[in-house]
Amino acid sequence: MSDKLPRILIIGAGTGGIMVASRLKTIRANVDITIVDPADTHWYQPAWTLVGAGTYDMKKTSKPIADLIPKGVKWVKDEVTGFKPDENKITMKTSGDLEYDYLVVSPGLVMDTSLIEGLTEALGHGVVCSNYTDPEHTWEVLRNFKGGNAIFTQPTTPIKCGGAPQKIAYLAADYIRKKGLADKTNLSFITPGTVIFGVPQVAETLHKVLDRYKMDFKTYYAPVKIDGPNRKITFKNIKPKDGGSEDNRPDEWTMDFDLLHLAPPQTAPKFVKESVLANETGWLDVDINSLQHTKYKNIFGLGDVAAVPTAKTGAAIRKQMPVVIDNILNLIKNNALGNMSYQGYSSCPLVTGYGKMVLAEFNYKNEFTPDPMLKYMLVFDSYKEHWRLWMLKKYGLPYLYWNKMMKGKDV
Numbered sequence: 052m053s054d055k056l057p058r059i060l061i062i063g064a065g066t067g068g069i070m071v072a073s074r075l076k077t078i079r080a081n082v083d084i085t086i087v088d089p090a091d092t093h094w095y096q097p098a099w100t101l102v103g104a105g106t107y108d109m110k111k112t113s114k115p116i117a118d119l120i121p122k123g124v125k126w127v128k129d130e131v132t133g134f135k136p137d138e139n140k141i142t143m144k145t146s147g148d149l150e151y152d153y154l155v156v157s158p159g160l161v162m163d164t165s166l167i168e169g170l171t172e173a174l175g176h177g178v179v180c181s182n183y184t185d186p187e188h189t190w191e192v193l194r195n196f197k198g199g200n201a202i203f204t205q206p207t208t209p210i211k212c213g214g215a216p217q218k219i220a221y222l223a224a225d226y227i228r229k230k231g232l233a234d235k236t237n238l239s240f241i242t243p244g245t246v247i248f249g250v251p252q253v254a255e256t257l258h259k260v261l262d263r264y265k266m267d268f269k270t271y272y273a274p275v276k277i278d279g280p281n282r283k284i285t286f287k288n289i290k291p292k293d294g295g296s297e298d299n300r301p302d303e304w305t306m307d308f309d310l311l312h313l314a315p316p317q318t319a320p321k322f323v324k325e326s327v328l329a330n331e332t333g334w335l336d337v338d339i340n341s342l343q344h345t346k347y348k349n350i351f352g353l354g355d356v357a358a359v360p361t362a363k364t365g366a367a368i369r370k371q372m373p374v375v376i377d378n379i380l381n382l383i384k385n386n387a388l389g390n391m392s393y394q395g396y397s398s399c400p401l402v403t404g405y406g407k408m409v410l411a412e413f414n415y416k417n418e419f420t421p422d423p424m425l426k427y428m429l430v431f432d433s434y435k436e437h438w439r440l441w442m443l444k445k446y447g448l449p450y451l452y453w454n455k456m457m458k459g460k461d462v
């Protein structure tokens with residue numbers, strides 16, 4: 052390498068991009084950092100669940116990106132349009148090419164409403180809502196709900212925070228109960244997935260929650276069509292026939308709704324999906340432990356865009372970030388990767404009602420891996436509902452996010 056400082060280029064000033072840049076600056080690494088992002092605003096998306104249930108102010112979920120770019124880090128306010136990894140360059144919409152020594156790819160993911168027929172027209176109108184796109188609209192729909200069929204669902208694609216579609220289902224159920232509308236309401240949580248949650252201890256608690264709210268729970272049904280004006284949703288049975296009693300389930304099934312919340316289908320951004328850096332499913336092809344690109348050794352990826360088989364969350368990024376940094380710094384110094392390894396940690400704060408939460412923490416093997424620090428909050432069984440965990444979600448985590456994680460400090 053020349054006597055110039057190594058140039059680290061970061062795509063995206065979201066959770067992953069800012070965390071990497073801030074931590075690198077905090078540990079005073081002798082590097083030259085540039086972030087490319089066309090947006091003005093950074094969003095703290097985990098609080099959107101609470102906004103959708105009317106218990107958090109949307110305004111508090113954002114900050115100008117300009118306020119978060121760490122001192123000494125350059126910001127190019129432009130959109131990345133492609134990669135030239137053999138030349139160590141990215142291409143941008145208006146500013147041409149930019150060269151790097153190390154590239155960190157963290158542009159998040161995008162909603163692709165075209166993957167469900169009728170969704171593009173229906174989403175955000177009338178009673179079809181999503182915390183993923185407009186949580187204030189969700190709250191409006193919930194406030195105006197007078198009883199009937201309330202349906203909560205999710206797509207077959209990977210989604211960020213896999214628990215978010217059920218969190219709003221539980222909050223809505225609690226709200227409906229408090230408003231005295233439970234007797235006039237049929238609640239359904241319908242998923243193409245196979246279980247309510249992959250971690251057995253947590254699933255056991257969530258089944259009790261479903262029972263408490265008398266919420267009908269169906270697996271292996273994928274939403275395929277939405278008729279917004281007539282308030283109908285069609286699901287397709289995706290359960291393979293196995294000779295069991297469920298072989299008789301209808302292949303397609305249409306329901307009327309008076310409230311529909313769904314997570315839209317989600318994919319990697321087009322410039323990643325259509326690039327040589329993507330795997331066959333379109334996500335950024337990184338090694339699941341080192342987060343290094345499988346082909347280009349000076350490229351790393353983290354956050355929602357990365358093809359790692361764990362839940363796409365900010366909590367996962369908190370554990371991915373040190374691995375990416377350690378590996379880049381070791382490559383710079385020793386021309387070899389560091390010793391840290393990402394084991395798939397992710398966490399899902401499953402709010403199960405106003406004032407109640409379960410904290411699912413797990414790894415690639417879906418083993419329950421609770422943070423030992425929870426005992427200082429007097430929480431010893433975080434797979435169960437706890438009011439202290441709700442306080443953590445509503446007050447503790449937003450504070451830690453803005454004041455520690457975004458500033459490169461240890462949490």
Ligand SMILES: Cc1cc2nc3c(=O)[nH]c(=O)nc-3n(C[C@H](O)[C@H](O)[C@H](O)COP(=O)(O)OP(=O)(O)OC[C@H]3O[C@@H](n4cnc5c(N)ncnc54)[C@H](O)[C@@H]3O)c2cc1C
Nearest residue numbers: 063065066067090096097131158159212354355364365366
């Ligand atoms: C409703 C909801 C609830 C959630 N709940 C939780 C939770 O409880 N706990 C939790 O940990 N996580 C939760 N998450 C997930 C969490 O918010 C995301 O996993 C996290 O923000 C992903 O970070 P990221 O850096 O990958 O992407 P983002 O934070 O989305 O940032 C991506 C950035 O890249 C930029 N970008 C995009 N395209 C380009 C381009 N072409 N060129 C340059 N820049 C580009 C964007 O402008 C953006 O600033 C939730 C998300 C949602 C929507």
